[in-house]
Amino acid sequence: MADTLREIERKYEARGDAGGTARLPDLSGVATVATVTDQGTAELDAVYYDTADLRLAAAGITLRRRTGGSDPGWHVKLPVAPGVRDEFHAPLSNGLPRSLAALVRSRTRDVPLAPLIRIASRRDVRHLLDKRGTLLAEAGTDAVTATLLTGDGASTAWTEVEVELAQDGDPALLDALEPHLRKAGLRPSDAPSKLARALAETGVRAPARSVKQPGGKASAGDHLLAFLREQAEAVAALDPGARRGTEDAVHQMRVATRRLRSAFRTHRKLLDRRITDPVGEELKWLATELGVDRDREVLTERLRERLDEIPRPLVRGPVRARLRTWSHGSRTGSRRHLTAVLDSKRYLTLLDTLDALLADPPLRAAAAGPPRPAFAKAVLADYARLAGRVEHALATEPGQARDIALHEARKAAKRARYAAEAATPALGGPAKRFAKQMKAVQTLLGDHQDSVMARGALLTIAAQAEEAGESAFTFGVLYGREEQQAAQDERELPALWEKASDRRWREGLGA
Incomplete structure (x- = not known):
């Protein structure tokens, strides 16, 4: 290097x-x-x-x-x-x-x-x-x-x-x-x-690649394209850091791909989905590949933090060594895999496709209209989708079915947040405040999903420890604490959702 x-x-x-x-x-x-x-x-x-x-x-x-x-x-x-x-x-x-x-x-x-x-x-x-x-x-x-x-x-x-x-x-x-x-x-x-x-x-003009926010008379399409260009530029700009293992580069690159895909889905009234849907599927592939390493890093860090929180007498056996073995074993070749993805024809073609799409955007007639009503309707539609999923999750009995429902609500909260953030240049403060509320919901639901994933990992690690003749007691303690954390998240959700779904946030957007 x-x-x-x-x-x-x-x-x-x-x-x-x-x-x-x-x-x-x-x-x-x-x-x-x-x-x-x-x-x-x-x-x-x-x-x-x-x-x-x-x-x-x-x-x-x-x-x-x-x-x-x-x-x-x-x-x-x-x-x-x-x-x-x-x-x-x-x-x-x-x-x-x-x-x-x-x-x-x-x-x-x-x-x-x-x-x-x-x-x-x-x-x-x-x-x-x-x-x-x-x-x-x-x-x-x-x-x-x-x-x-x-x-x-x-x-x-x-x-x-x-x-x-x-x-x-x-x-x-x-x-x-x-x-x-x-x-x-x-x-x-x-x-x-x-x-x-x-x-x-010497008279040579390089093409401009900087992303500028639209002016006061910009259309809904102008605002949407500015957001899409910003995210596409982020993907390309973060690529070197992702290759070198720079802190948070892979995560931020993954976020940019998700924002792009989310915007394609949120703004189907402004974009021709016959063009954007296939690109969205490729972005989904890239986000999945980028997450191979990132998700395991986040989960490992969570388990280490939880281990630091429990009293020393409850740490039985080579717990940290077992956790390292699990983490490193599951990540074997992940850096090589990431580099192979970023060098692949499929990824480079996706970058070319994004450039071509933004150079000749597949805008529908509605994109020529004013930005405020178009973005407000899009944000509120994503909110309604989220509301349905939260209500379904809260009505589901605790257990695996509720875990799945809460995970689906988390994905919807992320999409509503991204929609509000993309709308902020057009809608101003109300969209920014609404995004903050959606982020709070996403964060709580994200913590719940992390707990679900942590419990699955702990079962695997405990089984590996038992096979090696080690005590699995501590992993059981950690499992119980993760169960308590998930239950706490579920108890906090109704009050948080009531605050986030206050009609005042939606009225600010023009509801």
């Missing part, structure tokens, strides 16, 4: 810069900077790669092969926030390393990469040190020349100042330095990266 760094930097150029006046002022004594040391000059030569339709540039991603400086090699930079990127390094080689190719696969898919532009920089490097000599940041003045490797071979040149925090550096330092840089005649660069500026100044 490639080496990873978190890059936090700011770029500056001279006011009215005509290509060579930007200079780094002396920053000694500013904030926590005690001294500034001259690290000499580095010659950097990088070739940037992209698809013919500039998919990486559209997503704010840079892929380059660079020589010179302290870190020659292949680099991929993924945007995290303005001025913040995760940078992945791999050693120099003739071809793009597989580890880096995987990080951009959700964007490139099966489309080949080719050299796009060459950027050469002559960098005067300064290190900003505190009084103990610890590196706080690196600042440099870059004389940049960029030349297109396609088309007419246009070129451009400029000078910029770049200040990059040391790893684990304090972002407040950048705020403290900025007034001094501005006083020296510098201003923040309009371009987020050298690549973005080079493309703009």
Whole structure:
């Protein structure tokens, strides 16, 4: 796997810069900077790669092969926030390393990469040190020349100042330095990266991929498409983190697929379901595959927390070791499985299908109408569906049948919540408050379902312990506690539902 760094930097150029006046002022004594040391000059030569339709540039991603400086090699930079990127390094080689190719696969898919532009920089490097000599940041003045490797071979040149925090550096330092840089005649660069500026100044326009909320006269279809684009972008953007095991990436990616599928089902009056239903089935497949690892992680964490809660005398035998054995045994190959899914033709085709659907959306005539009535009706329809399932569950005798009914109600609560969240840009505060109520119901029902799943797992683990000649007593204690938790959730549901189903929440939506 490639080496990873978190890059936090700011770029500056001279006011009215005509290509060579930007200079780094002396920053000694500013904030926590005690001294500034001259690290000499580095010659950097990088070739940037992209698809013919500039998919990486559209997503704010840079892929380059660079020589010179302290870190020659292949680099991929993924945007995290303005001025913040995760940078992945791999050693120099003739071809793009597989580890880096995987990080951009959700964007490139099966489309080949080719050299796009060459950027050469002559960098005067300064290190900003505190009084103990610890590196706080690196600042440099870059004389940049960029030349297109396609088309007419246009070129451009400029000078910029770049200040990059040391790893684990304090972002407040950048705020403290900025007034001094501005006083020296510098201003923040309009371009987020050298690549973005080079493309703009050589006349290359990358397609916009940012998701913007519709304006005041937008139709119901405009609002719905903005939500769908946001979720589709989330799937592609979270792909690298899911591949690398970044915390919560798989979960958030799964949520985005569910939001997409839920929106297709909720807004069947706005979308042609002959087109969206097959896509929804593929999203269901992806969510299921993403959940193979995630569900087991959540369940294992729940059982560990429950084990921590019981008195020590009730812990009999190698309980934690048995729990680890069960957890690891059930997850054998799960990371490889996830990678195989994300590299599969089926997944990459789904991403292409989503792009095509959003480029030419299958909107029905009702989508041209105003957003408020369309979204309000959709949210209330999902609420009515949820109400029927909750009432059925509450009328069912405790036991397996009620567990199943409550699980179905949980899925309906999630759909109602997603519908309200998607409606918030159109309906404002009432939809946001309604979503909060639906989330509370979903959370309670989710805890109940987790308890059901935990009891099933505990029966399996207890049987494994007995087969190994170990005591299963503690797993019985945990099972009993999960039964109590489920019963408590069931007792709390009627009052919570009464609050969540208060007519005032629906009246705010226009009921």
